Amino acid sequence: xxxxxxxxxxxxxxxxxxxxxxxxxxxxxxxxxxxxxxxxxxxxxxxxxxxxxxxxxxxxxxxxxxxxxxxxxxxxxxxxxxxxxxxxxxxxxxxxxxxxxxxxxxxxxxxxxxxxxx
Numbered sequence: 001x002x003x004x005x006x007x008x009x010x011x012x013x014x015x016x017x018x019x020x021x022x023x024x025x026x027x028x029x030x031x032x033x034x035x036x037x038x039x040x041x042x043x044x045x046x047x048x049x050x051x052x053x054x055x056x057x058x059x060x061x062x063x064x065x066x067x068x069x070x071x072x073x074x075x076x077x078x079x080x081x082x083x084x085x086x087x088x089x090x091x092x093x094x095x096x097x098x099x100x101x102x103x104x105x106x107x108x109x110x111x112x113x114x115x116x117x118x
Contacts, residue, residue, distance in 0.1 A: 007074045013049030013087060022049075022087045029112045033094035033102065036109035038086040046082050048073045052090040061095045068102045076107065076116075084115050 013019055026039035041047075050069040052062040069088050073080075088106060097105070110116050 004078050005074055007048075007070060007077070011045065011047050011077075013047045013085060018047070018085070019049055019051070019087055022085050026085070026087075027113055029109050031105045031108050031112075033091055033097050033105050034109060035089040035091065036086060036106070036113050036115075037089070038084055038113040038115055040081075040083055041085050042083050044083065044085065046077075046080055047085040049087045050090070051087065052094075056090060056092050057095045062090075065090045065094050065102070068099050069106065071099075072103050072106050076110070079116050080110070081115055081117055086113070086115060 013022070022037045022039045026037040029036045029038075048070075050066055050073075052065050054062070056062055056065070069090070088109070094102065
């Protein structure tokens, strides 16, 4: 059993068709630096994926943004709904944001998309 704050492999969106389904059928919310897509999937469990385009900085910057997004998901996982698949897409503004700015922007999107419990 993974710890409360783990990011287990079975909660990762990996396949292209999983991403496409969330993009096409899901709810879309945007804020400074990020776009959030969420799709409620009863009985499918919670899943998370993130994308950062090559248009955004170099590989170091893109990987930093992805690490930030995975960490935000990992630390807020216990507060997220059990039946949601979500994808966070980084925009070019994200490359200039600190971790705390990213966290507040992404949490705002989680709230707007009704991804948080309660």
